[in-house]
Amino acid sequence: MSFKIVVDSCCELPEEYLQDPRFEIVPLGLEVGDYRIQDDESFNQAEFLKKVAESPQCPRSACPSPEKFREAYCTEAEHVYAITLSSHLSGSYNSAVLGMNLYREKYGKKQIHVVDSESASCGETQIVKKLVELEEQGLPFEEIVKQIEEFRSNMHTYFVLDNLETLRKNGRLTGVKALVASTLSIKPIMAGDKGNIVQRGQSIGMKKALRRMAEIILEEVGDAQHRTLMITHCNAPDRAETIKKLLTDKVQFRDCLIMDTRGVSSMYANDGGVIVTV
Incomplete structure (x- = not known):
């Protein structure tokens, strides 16, 4: 079965996934005072940290819109997964779920599952790697969903x-x-x-x-x-x-x-x- 994994940009994807079309990053917005950027492939860590150090204002993030997730779900892949940073820390999870509902309203039912990582950063990466492993085993979608939720709950x-x-x-x-x-x-x-x-x-x-x-x-x-x-x-x-x-x-x-x-x-x-x- 073909699959696609969508993550928000709090997730650090390993190098081998960055050029793989089965993986897509939906960026959050970042702002430090008047400095505003999208957390995409153009992100410059050194420049950003310099802006943070120089600004008296606290940096902030803005979660992606539901439409951005809906667009990411547009794929011929049979199984689609979205992994977001913890719903207690960001609205990204809610946007991903709303994006799934918008997709289904427009295009009909599709096997999409949104995972609240209950973590961030490499916690999302852990879930990505596990999903790839489960997909490569050829398991049914429902079984993958069950196992990935259990995996997430046992992660530290x-x-x-x-x-x-x-x-x-x-x-x-x-x-x-x-x-x-x-x-x-x-x-x-x-x-x-x-x-x-x-x-x-x-x-x-x-x-x-x-x-x-x-x-x-x-x-x-x-x-x-x-x-x-x-x-x-x-x-x-x-x-x-x-x-x-x-x-x-x-x-x-x-x-x-x-x-x-x-x-x-x-x-x-x-x-x-x-x-x-x-």
Whole structure:
């Protein structure tokens, strides 16, 4: 069966997927003061981070319109999947669902499934890779939908950022009750909980925070050999390699992938942020 996978631009797609017509990225909008861009293939991370550093205003994102998703669903592929960042963090999921309804109103019924990643960044990538694996097994659409929802619910997301202000000012930390201000080099270790952001710990300094995050991951993920370790970083390859080593020195993962963040993830992670999903 033929398939197409649509993702919003919070997802970091591996290089081999970027030129593959079975994959399409629907971009979010990014703005820093008067500077407005689409998070597409023209995104320049260094330029964007410079704008963020220079602006007194907090950067913001705008989710894609339902029409953009509807257009992405226009394909001869028999199975279509859309993966979005957590519905608790963005309106992207709702737009993808509305886009599916618009498609069906105009073109009739089609096998489309929208996945709320309950994560972001490489969390979406995890779901993409799993969908490809399930499709290559030749499973029926209904069985793939069932398995991908179960996979999503068993996925773990963690992150440590140098700066939490973008998340805070954009209202993405409302569920975090005991968050320590990111001053005096205190780095909270954060995680996803059914799409919401929660705090799992804190350390003084990034090195200790990465070490503590690795400890938490090892405590909570018991079947590492069956999981892919994915790490995204915002202009911080050394930190990504550090967390990889801290984890792979202790357990063996099925596979490991390190990527740099796209626009939306760069905005929220800020310069130096590291995100891990397993």
